[in-house]
Amino acid sequence: MGLSGKPVTVGILALQGAFIEHEAALQRLDRKIEVILVKTPEDLEKCNALIIPGGESTTIALLARLSGLTDPLKQFVSEKPVWGTCAGAILLSQTVENTKRGGQEVLGGMSVGIARNGWGSQVESFEAELTVNGLRDPETPFKGVFIRAPVILELKPGEADPPIEVVASLSPKLLPPALATPDHSNEPKTFVALRQGLHFLTTFHPELTRDDRFHEYFVRECVLPRLA
Numbered sequence: 001m002g003l004s005g006k007p008v009t010v011g012i013l014a015l016q017g018a019f020i021e022h023e024a025a026l027q028r029l030d031r032k033i034e035v036i037l038v039k040t041p042e043d044l045e046k047c048n049a050l051i052i053p054g055g056e057s058t059t060i061a062l063l064a065r066l067s068g069l070t071d072p073l074k075q076f077v078s079e080k081p082v083w084g085t086c087a088g089a090i091l092l093s094q095t096v097e098n099t100k101r102g103g104q105e106v107l108g109g110m111s112v113g114i115a116r117n118g119w120g121s122q123v124e125s126f127e128a129e130l131t132v133n134g135l136r137d138p139e140t141p142f143k144g145v146f147i148r149a150p151v152i153l154e155l156k157p158g159e160a161d162p163p164i165e166v167v168a169s170l171s172p173k174l175l176p177p178a179l180a181t182p183d184h185s186n187e188p189k190t191f192v193a194l195r196q197g198l199h200f201l202t203t204f205h206p207e208l209t210r211d212d213r214f215h216e217y218f219v220r221e222c223v224l225p226r227l228a
Contacts, residue, residue, distance in 0.1 A: 008223055011047030013036040013073075015063040017087060020060020021207035025215045033219070038206040039182075041072040049081040052107075054147070054205050057096075057116065058175070060087055061105040070105070077109040081198040081222040089201035090114055090150050097153065102148030109199045111157040111164065116202075117149025125149075130168040130192060130204075135213040136220065137157075142168065142211055144192060144204035152188045152203065162197035167217070198222050 010026055014017045014037035027031045038044050049074075052060070064070050076082065077092070084182040093114040096104040104116070119126070125148065129141035155164050169190045193202045193214070200222050206214035 007034055008227060009034040009036060009046060009048045010219070010223065011036045011044060011050045013038050013050065013052045013060070013064075013069075013088070015039065015067065016059050017052075017053040018085075018207055019053045019204060021205075022051050022053055022085075022215070025207050025212045026219075027213050029216055029219065031219070038069075039067065041068055044069065044072050044076055045062075047076075047080070048227060049218075050076060050083070051218075052082065052091055053207070054088065057087040057090040057101075058100050058104060061091065062180065065105070070107075074107050074129045076106045077199070081200070081218070081226050082107075082109060083202070083218045083222065085202045085207065086147065086149060086205055088118060089203050092199060094156065094199040109160050110196045110201055111155065112152055112194065112196075112201070113154040113156060114150045114203075115153055116150055117148050119149045120147055128174055130170060132168045132193075132213075134165070134167055134195075135217050136142030136212065137213070142206070142213060143209060144168070144170075144193075144202075144206075145208045146204045149192075149203045152191045152194070154188050155191075155194075157196070166191050166213040167193035167195055167200075168202070172222055175227050195221065198226055 023035045036189045057084045091107050092109045093112050095113040097115040
C-alpha cells in the first residue's frame, strides 16, 4: 500500500540511542517525509508526530529533563502520534518494573505495564521471526532484533481509553523459563508491538533492519489519520 500524499513532519528524539537508523528508514518510504532530529522544545513544536528511539531509558529521561523537554514531551504525547521503540516503549508505558535505583520517569500514553531488560543482558540479545498483523504483506514474517529488550507484563486500558491492538507477537516457545508460566498468563509477554489510538510501541528495533514495514505502518495508521 502506498503512502503518497501531502508531506508530513516526523520528529525523532535525538538525545541518545538509535535515532539515525530511524531517520534512514523514514527516508526510504515511498512518500515525502520531513524528518526533524528533536533536541529542543522548539524542534518538537515543528513535528506532526514523534519517534522515541531505543537506547537507555533512564538516560533518555534524564537528558530530556536537562533539555527542558520533559513537559513538552508529555503534552505532545497527550495530543499527537508517538512511536516508542525499546527504550521508547518503556517511556510510553504507564508503569515500569525492574527499574534502576531512583525509579523510571515515564511520559505515559499507553495503558501497559512493562519491565526493563525483561529478556536479560546485552549478551542475551537475539533475533526472531514475528507474527504480524496489519503490516503490508502480513504473511511475510518480520525479523525482530531484540537488544536488552523490555517485556510487556500487562495490558490495562481503562474504560475511557482506546482499545489496544496487538500488531506483532513472538511464539510462547521463545519465552525464557523466568518469564513463562504454566497457566498461560504469560500471553502479554509474547506481545512485542502494540497500538493504542495514536500511539504505537515496539519492544524490539525495527530500525536495525532493511524491512521498513513498521515505519510504513506508523505513518499510515497513526500519523496520516491524525492529519486528515
